[in-house]
Amino acid sequence: MDLEFFADPATFLDAAGDHLAAHPVLATVVATVASRAVAEIADGVAQDPRHWYVVARDGGVVTGVGMRTAPHGDRPAYLLPMPDEAARLLARAVHDRGEDLAAVNGALPATQVFADELGRLSGRTPEVWEHTRLHELGELVDPPPVPGTLRAATRDDLDVCRAWFTAFHVDADEQAGRAPGRAPIETFGDDDLLRRIDTGRIWLWEDGGEVVHLTGANAPAFGVARVGPVYTPRERRGRGYASAGVAGVSRIVLAQGVRACLFTDQANPTSNKIYAALGYRPVVDMVNVVLR
Incomplete structure (x- = not known):
């Protein structure tokens, strides 16, 4: 070896x-x-x-x-x-x-x-911080319709993209019952976000002229594109925006002729239920470990 x-x-x-x-x-x-x-x-x-x-x-x-x-x-x-x-x-x-x-x-x-x-x-001392699960999309199941439309983010949306990319990680810990701040929080510089925007890797759901949800995706590699992050502000949750956004972005990925996958936090039953309903199926369990 x-x-x-x-x-x-x-x-x-x-x-x-x-x-x-x-x-x-x-x-x-x-x-x-x-x-x-x-x-x-x-x-x-x-x-x-x-x-x-x-x-x-x-x-x-x-x-x-x-x-x-x-x-x-x-x-x-x-x-x-x-x-x-x-x-x-x-x-x-x-x-x-x-x-x-x-x-x-x-x-x-x-x-x-x-x-x-x-x-x-x-x-x-190693301490497991988060159990995650990788899923692959089988056959996409359309969610119930919700008001609004999916559109690609533009450079004018940089501020909201920056805020929501950061909030995604903090809120994910909160939703899973973990104390925010104990594990490393991923940060995104403006140059990185602008490259994602310019290459069509961030989409926003807009309802009544207001942006209410963000779904991202990575560029395909070896025929696979990974969806995420997926973020809806707290006051807009429970209205189907996440299901609609992920379904829309997943459809865009499939139209490119590649496979779609995403990660879920095993401690967040809401997101796991949403993605399963859309047709995502478990592939492998993963883990985040910190050493104290």
């Missing part, structure tokens, strides 16, 4: 592309992040020199991948499935590199194995 770290996302995709393509829904986060980074580099966008991608191999065969590219909080790592031995080897490598890694997200059991080993080495 051996590991190879990459700073360049294009080189990483050359090494891991076949592995990612074999399970494109499961690999959606890693594939999306690496592909977006390649596009940003081509556009002259500077990348954080601390970012890395890693490939685990056994006898030359790729058996797992991971990355540490998150720009927010403690910059959590993200792991896809890999053998327990590879997860422990990666934990030891991260520790030996002197990285102060305090959070990791990803597939079970690799993420938990990695966190347990890194906790042992660093003297920290």
Whole structure:
């Protein structure tokens, strides 16, 4: 078993592309992040020199991948499935590199194995913060109609997009009964949001001339596009806007000839019920772990 770290996302995709393509829904986060980074580099966008991608191999065969590219909080790592031995080897490598890694997200059991080993080495205690579940859309089921229409966000919507992308994470903790602020909150700079807007990756539901809901989606990678974030302000919830927005964006994704997937928080029964009703089906359980 051996590991190879990459700073360049294009080189990483050359090494891991076949592995990612074999399970494109499961690999959606890693594939999306690496592909977006390649596009940003081509556009002259500077990348954080601390970012890395890693490939685990056994006898030359790729058996797992991971990355540490998150720009927010403690910059959590993200792991896809890999053998327990590879997860422990990666934990030891991260520790030996002197990285102060305090959070990791990803597939079970690799993420938990990695966190347990890194906790042992660093003297920290792993604590599961959030259980998530990855879903793939089967046949889209149209929700009951609601007033209003879906439209693509424009640059004039930057302020509301910024506010709602941030509020999404805080409110998600609240809705799941977790105390906000204990886990890293993802932040989004204006340049990032404007790129998403300019490439048609943020949609808004407008009712009576007022924006009442946001649904985002990532650019397709290996034939899969991930829907999210999905946010409705508290005072507008319970009116069907989320179902309508996600259904509309999912339909746009399917029209591109790619598969649609999304994540849910297992502790939020409302969102899980909404997505199941639209035709999303569970694929794999994942976990977010912090090291205290």
